[in-house]
Amino acid sequence: MHVRCCAHIVNLIVCAGLKDIDDSVVKIRNAVRFVRSSPSRQLVFNQCAERLKIGSKKSVCLDVATRWNSTYMMLDAAAKFDVVFMRLEETDPRYLSYFEVNSKGKQKNLGPPALEDWEKAKSFVKFLKLFYMVTLKFSGSLYVTSNSFFHELISMHTSISHLCRSEDVYVSKMATNMMVKYKKYWGDQDTQNFLLYVAVVLDPRFKLKYVRFCFGRLYDVEEADNFTIKVKDTLLRLFEHYMNVDENVEVVDSVVTSINENVNVDLMAVNDDMLDDLASEFIKHLEEEGGAQKKNEVERYLSDDCENPNNFKLDILGWWRCNATKYKILSKVAQHVLAIPVSTVVSEAAFSTGGRILDPFRSSLSPSTVQALVCCQNWLSLASIPINIGNYMDYIENSEIIESEFGESLKISTDYL
Numbered sequence: 014m015h016v017r018c019c020a021h022i023v024n025l026i027v028c029a030g031l032k033d034i035d036d037s038v039v040k041i042r043n044a045v046r047f048v049r050s051s052p053s054r055q056l057v058f059n060q061c062a063e064r065l066k067i068g069s070k071k072s073v074c075l076d077v078a079t080r081w082n083s084t085y086m087m088l089d090a091a092a093k094f095d096v097v098f099m100r101l102e103e104t105d106p107r108y109l110s111y112f113e114v115n116s117k118g119k120q121k122n123l124g125p126p127a128l129e130d131w132e133k134a135k136s137f138v139k140f141l142k143l144f145y146m147v148t149l150k151f152s153g154s155l156y157v158t159s160n161s162f163f164h165e166l167i168s169m170h171t172s173i174s175h176l177c178r179s180e181d182v183y184v185s186k187m188a189t190n191m192m193v194k195y196k197k198y199w200g201d202q203d204t205q206n207f208l209l210y211v212a213v214v215l216d217p218r219f220k221l222k223y224v225r226f227c228f229g230r231l232y233d234v235e236e237a238d239n240f241t242i243k244v245k246d247t248l249l250r251l252f253e254h255y256m257n258v259d260e261n262v263e264v265v266d267s268v269v270t271s272i273n274e275n276v277n278v279d280l281m282a283v284n285d286d287m288l289d290d291l292a293s294e295f296i297k298h299l300e301e302e303g304g305a306q307k308k309n310e311v312e313r314y315l316s317d318d319c320e321n322p323n324n325f326k327l328d329i330l331g332w333w334r335c336n337a338t339k340y341k342i343l344s345k346v347a348q349h350v351l352a353i354p355v356s357t358v359v360s361e362a363a364f365s366t367g368g369r370i371l372d373p374f375r376s377s378l379s380p381s382t383v384q385a386l387v388c389c390q391n392w393l394s395l396a397s398i399p400i401n402i403g404n405y406m407d408y409i410e411n412s413e414i415i416e417s418e419f420g421e422s423l424k425i426s427t428d429y430l
Contacts, residue, residue, distance in 0.1 A: 016206050019162060020151040020356035022198045026169070027081050027144050030191040035183050036123060037130035038084065038137070041091050043122040044098050045073045047111045049377060057105055062097045069093040075377060082148070085141040088134045095131040136184070143172055151356040157329055159212035159353045166199060167227050202240065207247040208350060210240075214248055215347040217332050218320045221245060251350070252311050256342050310343050 048058045058073075073094060076087040091098070101108040102125060112124045126134075147165045151158060173195060176188035199205060214221050224244055228237035320327060329351060337344040378386075 016208060016353055016355065017198065018355075018357045019209075020148050023144055023148050023151065023169075024081070025198075026191050026194045027141070029194040030187040031081055031084070032190065035133065035137075037126065037133045038088065040124040040126040040130050041088060041134055042076065043112070043124045044108075044126055045075050045087060045091055046122075046377075047108060048073055049075050054105075054107070058094075058097060058101065061100055061104060062094060065096055065100065067094060067097060081141070082145055085138065085145050088141070089138045092131060092135050092138055095126075095128075098126065098131075099128070101125075133181075133183075136181075140172065140176065140184075143168060154354070157351050158355045159209060159351055160216040160329060162209045162355050163213040163224065163227070167231070170195065170199075170231055202243060207244055208353065209355065210244040211248050211251065212350050212353065214244060214315075215333075215343075215350055216329055218322045218324060218327060220319055221315050222319065223322075248346075249311060251346050252342060255346050259342055259345070310340055314340055314343055 048054050069090075071090045071093060073091050074083075074087055076083040108125065112120065112122050114120050147169065150161055150165060173188050173192050176184055177192060179185045179188065197204075210224060213219055214224060221241065221244065225237065225241045228240045231237070232240065320332070330348070333340075333344045333347045333351075340347075
């Protein structure tokens with residue numbers, strides 16, 4: 014019943030592709046860093062954008078090396094201002110001097126980005142946007158996510174396969190690395206959890222027909238049939254398990270209630286042994302009859318017409334709630350399978366206080382400054398312990414080490430206080 018965090022796997026796939034950052038990305042990052050390094054440079058950049066009548070309201074932002082999604086957002090925002098960056102080469106001498114060769118014959122910073130660099134960046138943005146949106150969908154907590162796994166899986170596989178055949182050597186190499194990581198987690202039947210495929214079968218808009226159709230586009234006929242059979246077998250085994258539980262709990266109770274209500278008063282006078290035998294045979298008959306009906310429940314569901322696949326607003330849980338009387342056991346399977354989240358809470362977002370400090374406007378803070386801010390935030394959050402900064406002045410001189418309430422050793426300079 015263990016399901017891997019799909020958002021984490023997507024992150025691993027993207028990181029495998031971006032392992033060797035292209036020079037074009039580095040050039041654009043340096044250009045953005047130049048603009049973000051001072052208010053005066055930002056002002057000149059904004060004035061140039063106004064003169065060129067750039068319609069985008071976004072502002073350029075610097076990425077964080079450990080977050081690929083920030084690289085996507087940096088490229089997405091900067092690509093809209095490519096004309097502005099190229100105009101800076103003509104109007105702002107400080108921009109070109111930022112990339113000049115120093116006295117030792119080495120270039121200070123790689124750049125500036127040329128037209129082909131911007132074209133490559135725009136292709137990166139289109140590619141990374143897919144994984145960015147997939148991650149957002151997988152990380153949802155207010156809606157069903159397990160049924161969306163298969164759709165996004167198909168989109169990723171198709172996009173990566175297409176880029177593997179790209180004429181651009183770097184893009185092709187990047188896609189190849191991503192495909193290797195993709196197949197490690199989602200390419201082998203033995204390493205996958207088929208509960209996530211069962212989730213899309215339990216979506217009344219698609220069912221098993223859609224799964225077979227998509228597998229047929231990704232694999233050869235034999236492998237697609239094997240995948241489809243295994244998905245159906247997983248659903249049947251789940252259904253049989255729930256059916257056995259339901260029989261043990263509900264069937265006997267309903268039979269006993271039915272017998273108590275419908276037994277003729279005249280039979281009460283019959284010998285107790287005969288009544289027990291008759292009741293036992295009746296219970297066995299009902300179990301056989303009910304079991305046959307329940308075994309056909311999966312087949313009935315799969316053979317019924319699908320809902321409109323274009324109805325993206327369909328409330329899946331609501332649909333199963335309305336059809337619970339028609340699919341008594343299968344609705345319980347759907348209730349539990351569709352409740353599976355395909356991603357866990359990201360630990361950095363849940364526990365990192367640095368996330369509240371390093372917003373897009375403070376992405377250039379030095380590590381020591383961030384460390385000081387985190388420590389101060391830690392102190393101020395301890396409302397039960399009044400903080401008197403004056404009492405610590407003798408201890409923090411010359412960057413002494415202060416033990417925080419949680420036992421963390423943080424080196425703080427008096428300048429930050």
